Structures are given as C-alpha cells and as structure tokens.
Amino acid sequence: xxxxxxxxxxxxxxxxxxxxxxxxxxxxxxxxxxxxxxxxxxxxxxxxxxxxxxxxxxxxxxxxxxxxxxxxxxxxxxxxxxxxxxxxxxxxxxxxxxxxxxxxxxxxxxxxxxxxxxxxxxxxxxxxxxxxxxxxxxxxxxxxxxxxxxxxxxxxxxxxxxxxxxxxxxxxxxxxxxxxxxxxxxxxxxxxxxxxxxxxxxxxxxxxxxxxxxxxxxxxxxxxxxxxxxxxxxxxxxxxxxxxxxxxxxxxxxxxxxxxxxxxxxxxxxxxxxxxxxxxxxxxxxxxxxxxxxxxxxxxxxxxxxxxxxxxxxxxxxxxxxxxxxxxxxxxxxxxxxxxxxxxxxxxxxxxxxxxxxxxxxxxxx
Numbered sequence: 001x002x003x004x005x006x007x008x009x010x011x012x013x014x015x016x017x018x019x020x021x022x023x024x025x026x027x028x029x030x031x032x033x034x035x036x037x038x039x040x041x042x043x044x045x046x047x048x049x050x051x052x053x054x055x056x057x058x059x060x061x062x063x064x065x066x067x068x069x070x071x072x073x074x075x076x077x078x079x080x081x082x083x084x085x086x087x088x089x090x091x092x093x094x095x096x097x098x099x100x101x102x103x104x105x106x107x108x109x110x111x112x113x114x115x116x117x118x119x120x121x122x123x124x125x126x127x128x129x130x131x132x133x134x135x136x137x138x139x140x141x142x143x144x145x146x147x148x149x150x151x152x153x154x155x156x157x158x159x160x161x162x163x164x165x166x167x168x169x170x171x172x173x174x175x176x177x178x179x180x181x182x183x184x185x186x187x188x189x190x191x192x193x194x195x196x197x198x199x200x201x202x203x204x205x206x207x208x209x210x211x212x213x214x215x216x217x218x219x220x221x222x223x224x225x226x227x228x229x230x231x232x233x234x235x236x237x238x239x240x241x242x243x244x245x246x247x248x249x250x251x252x253x254x255x256x257x258x259x260x261x262x263x264x265x266x267x268x269x270x271x272x273x274x275x276x277x278x279x280x281x282x283x284x285x286x287x288x289x290x291x292x293x294x295x296x297x298x299x300x301x302x303x304x305x306x307x308x309x310x311x312x313x314x315x316x317x318x319x320x321x322x323x324x325x326x327x328x329x330x331x332x333x334x335x336x337x338x339x340x341x342x343x344x345x346x347x348x349x350x351x352x353x354x355x356x357x358x359x360x361x362x363x364x365x366x
Contacts, residue, residue, distance in 0.1 A: 001242040003281040007307020012254035013208050014272050015049040024061035032202035033078040041267035047350045069167040071160040074220045075099050087190040089163050095220050096161045107154045117145050117155045130168035130176035200229030207275050208249025217277035263339040264304040321354040
C-alpha cells in the first residue's frame with residue numbers, strides 16, 4: 001500500500017472524488033462528526049462533498065435541525081447529525097471531562113459553580129431562545145458568576161459536553177446557543193458498547209485506510225477503548241499491513257478515479273487532513289508547518305491534486321465576487337491550471353458569487 005494508493009482510497013472514502021449522498025445530514029452521518037470550529041470552512045467541507053449545493057443548502061440543514069454544531073471530539077466544535085448527538089456525547093463524555101478538568105480547575109469552576117451556571121443558562125434560553133455569547137454572559141453575571149478571561153469558554157464547553165446546550169442558527173457573524181433538549185427533543189440512545197462499535201465503524205468507513213492511532217487521535221478515546229471498538233467490528237472491515245502499520249478500511253474498495261488532473265480546494269480543518277494523526281501520505285515531503293500556522297494550530301485551506309497537498313489558498317469575498325489566491329508548493333501543468341479554474345468556478349457557485357482567480361497559477365511560489 002503506497003502513499004498514492006492510500007490517498008486515492010481516502011479521497012473516495014471522504015466522498016471527495018465520488019459522493020454517494022445528496023443531503024448534508026447524510027454526509028455528516030457518514031463521518032460520525034465533522035470538524036467545524038471554523039463555520040465558513042465547515043460549510044464548504046460539506047458543500048464540496050455535495051455536488052450542486054450552495055451555502056444556503058448547508059445553512060438550511062442547520063436551521064432545520066438535521067445537523068447540530070456542538071463541542072465533541074477533542075473538545076472541538078463539530079457538526080453531528082441530530083439523530084447521533086446524544087449517544088455520541090454519552091460515549092465521549094468521560095474523556096471530555098478528563099480533557100477539560102485542568103482548565104476548569106485553573107478557572108476555578110467547581111461543580112457548585114457549574115450547576116449554578118447551568119440553571120442560569122437554562123432559565124435564559126428556556127422557550128427556544130437562541131442567545132449570543134454576550135447575552136449569556138449577562139445572564140451568568142446576574143447570578144454572580146464571573147465570565148472574564150476564558151471562564152465563559154469553560155462554562156459553554158462543559159455545558160455542551162453535558163448535553164445542556166448546542167449551537168443554534170448564527171446571528172450575523174456570531175454563534176448562538178440554545179437548549180439541546182428544546183432544539184432536538186428526542187433522539188435514539190445506545191449502550192456504551194454499541195455506541196463504541198458504531199463510532200469505530202463510521203471512522204474507518206469514512207476515513208479509511210486509517211490506523212488505530214489515527215482513530216485514537218480523531219476520537220479522543222483511549223487506545224484501549226479504540227482497540228475494543230475495533231475488535232467488535234473488524235470483521236466488517238478490510239485490513240492491510242505496510243511498513244509495520246496496519247490500515248483498516250471498508251471491505252469493498254471504491255472505484256478509483258484518475259485524479260492527477262483534478263484540483264480540490266479543501267477548506268481549513270478539512271477531515272481529509274485533520275482527521276489523522278499521521279498525515280504523511282497527503283503531505284509527502286512537505287513539513288506540517290507549511291500548512292498549519294505555527295503557534296495557534298490553525299490548519300490553512302489546502303490545494304490537493306491526486307490526494308497530495310500541492311499548496312494552500314485563501315479567499316477574499318467582495319460584494320459580487322470571491323477572489324481565490326493560491327500559494328503553490330509545486331508548479332501546475334497547463335491542464336492542472338485548467339482544472340484549478342474549474343474548481344474555482346464550483347466554489348463560486350457554492351458561494352453564489354463570481355469566482356476570480358489569477359490567470360497564471362502554474363509557478364510554485366516556494
């Protein structure tokens with residue numbers, strides 16, 4: 001199993017080269033959860049896997065409450081299908097508690113303060129209200145809970161872990177928060193073993209070929225939990241060992257396509273790169289620092305050809321247009337430049353804007 005083969009398989013597993021779905025909720029369900037701390041990037045992560053979709057398509061799915069944005073894996077904001085939200089949080093909660101325990105102690109947020117804050121939040125949001133951060137801060141400070149520095153972050157994240165709140169519909173550029181039980185009244189439950197098996201299966205089906213170390217990184221579960229999950233569903237997966245690493249994926253291989261002349265504009269924090277501990281197959285000779293900002297860990301949007309990262313890109317939105325500016329690590333051929341133009345046009349359609357890009361994009365900048 002070469003890096004090229006891994007990349008081609010992953011492009012298909014990720015629904016990038018061939019999408020089996022037509023609705024946002026189906027894509028999110030396939031993944032189990034999709035990274036979403038950057039909301040604009042998360043919308044495009046879904047959109048590029050749904051040919052013909054627009055930003056409005058994704059926003060409507062959130063307004064319809066079929067997909068939910070909340071803190072999950074690794075304590076980071078993710079998109080999760082409404083039907084999966086409760087069993088997934090129940091499975092992850094013990095590890096999420098461990099992950100945030102030191103921060104809560106540092107912020108002096110003990111159990112008594114958390115309970116008091118939950119009561120204040122519930123009162124403020126009762127009746128389907130969707131409140132922005134400043135409005136929740138006011139509600140908490142009215143009952144004597146300080147919200148300076150990172151304390152409001154700690155309170156919101158812990159309330160989300162406990163299934164009290166989730167994100168609602170954005171108000172302009174700001175997140176809103178609402179009561180999960182009012183937003184999504186009833187969803188299925190699972191026993192812990194069933195939930196562990198389900199999440200393990202979804203990860204390897206959507207991210208495979210992947211290793212158990214990749215799954216541990218992505219899920220935040222312990223190695224022991226990941227091995228237990230894999231032992232329950234490994235008969236449903238294919239495995240291959242290369243250079244001492246065992247990769248797991250769907251038993252039925254997808255129909256691989258020649259992607260050497262297809263350019264993919266992937267958003268920041270896309271699952272294709274962020275969903276693995278070992279990203280060497282996609283990065284090749286590149287250093288991770290070339291695509292991840294040093295110091296803050298922000299993943300830049302990436303240009304991908306044949307599953308390999310060949311550059312980064314940024315967008316500038318104007319009144320009627322969106323400008324797409326690439327920074328290349330490798331030069332593009334003439335046909336790849338044409339493919340770049342095609343994918344820029346697709347992004348423009350998704351945004352509902354005219355796409356603009358440099359006429360000459362064949363020369364590597366560094």
